[in-house]
Amino acid sequence: MTSLQESKIGFIGGGNMASAIIGGLTSKGVSKTNIIVSEPWDVNREKLTSTGVQTTTSNATAGADANIVIIAVKPQVTKSVCEELGASWGGRATLPVVVSIAAGITLDSLQGWTKTSDGRTPHVVRVMPNTPALVGEGASGAFAGVGVTEQDKELVNALLESVSKATEWVDREELLDVVTGLSGSGPAYFFAMVEHLVASATSLGLSKEQATRLATQTCLGAGKMLVESKDEPSQLRKNVTSPNGTTFAALQTFEKEGFKEIVDKAVTAATERAAELGKKA
Ligand SMILES: NC(=O)C1=CN([C@@H]2O[C@H](COP(=O)(O)OP(=O)(O)OC[C@H]3O[C@@H](n4cnc5c(N)ncnc54)[C@H](OP(=O)(O)O)[C@@H]3O)[C@@H](O)[C@H]2O)C=CC1
Numbered sequence: 001m002t003s004l005q006e007s008k009i010g011f012i013g014g015g016n017m018a019s020a021i022i023g024g025l026t027s028k029g030v031s032k033t034n035i036i037v038s039e040p041w042d043v044n045r046e047k048l049t050s051t052g053v054q055t056t057t058s059n060a061t062a063g064a065d066a067n068i069v070i071i072a073v074k075p076q077v078t079k080s081v082c083e084e085l086g087a088s089w090g091g092r093a094t095l096p097v098v099v100s101i102a103a104g105i106t107l108d109s110l111q112g113w114t115k116t117s118d119g120r121t122p123h124v125v126r127v128m129p130n131t132p133a134l135v136g137e138g139a140s141g142a143f144a145g146v147g148v149t150e151q152d153k154e155l156v157n158a159l160l161e162s163v164s165k166a167t168e169w170v171d172r173e174e175l176l177d178v179v180t181g182l183s184g185s186g187p188a189y190f191f192a193m194v195e196h197l198v199a200s201a202t203s204l205g206l207s208k209e210q211a212t213r214l215a216t217q218t219c220l221g222a223g224k225m226l227v228e229s230k231d232e233p234s235q236l237r238k239n240v241t242s243p244n245g246t247t248f249a250a251l252q253t254f255e256k257e258g259f260k261e262i263v264d265k266a267v268t269a270a271t272e273r274a275a276e277l278g279k280k281a
């Protein structure tokens, strides 16, 4: 079996998420010469070229010799790039493992679109990563399609483990939409929270710079405690909450204003949107 270090990795689309994964992979020692990215937009392509990976405007070229091909374009563009790749793989002896990170796009669609001109279907894995992959702190969900072997899964696991601290394989495809609503979109929820915290503290008199340093470190510190502590999040919350103290005042306000319901509605909206993107493609 080809190991991750020996693999040629082709990225189709070199935007935010591809750049985050590439940054994570190269910082873990994956050779830049083994990574090729196809990206039509000059600005993104030149940014990637300057990091030392190979770039091209041709999806067929990025997918030609790769053992792993990562589809990292918008859901709406996925069909056309998959069909282009499938057509280019007719006659290729061994097909690559295809990893799609496109939100919502189903395995059924991906397998149909990547069918080669000589009637073969590559092994396809759906993955939902997140942008903290860039700093080696990603969280990813994965679901394997028909025919995916243990060796394919090992290769995908090695890829994900080089950029993710949590990799969760789900046993029903629709659960990937929930993963999307939780950890795929999740970094943005925490960024929004920090934006709001900074705005509040600034309006109460702190400078924006001080508020930003305090809020971001609080986010990191709480995250580290969540990962490292044996306690449940609810216990960690209770440890901060002195009886009738300041935290209690804040949490009571959250509760009164429907914080739990807002979070539930937001995660449900993201999950439903993921499913909708799959149906529209
Ligand atoms: N951003 C995130 O946090 C996450 C995103 N995802 C998924 O990753 C995928 C990419 O998202 P994201 O990186 O945010 O999006 P971006 O728009 O940043 O990246 C997509 C890139 O693909 C390029 N592209 C467009 N058409 C083609 C084509 N025909 N062939 C090759 N490349 C093309 C785009 O170029 P141009 O700009 O010129 O159109 C763009 O640079 C999506 O499917 C999304 O659902 C999954 C998890 C998290």
Ligand SMILES: O=C(O)[C@@H]1CCC=N1
Pocket (backbone or CB within 6 Å): 103, 180, 184, 185
């Ligand atoms: O917003 C989106 O649709 C993508 C999928 C998960 C994160 N970003």
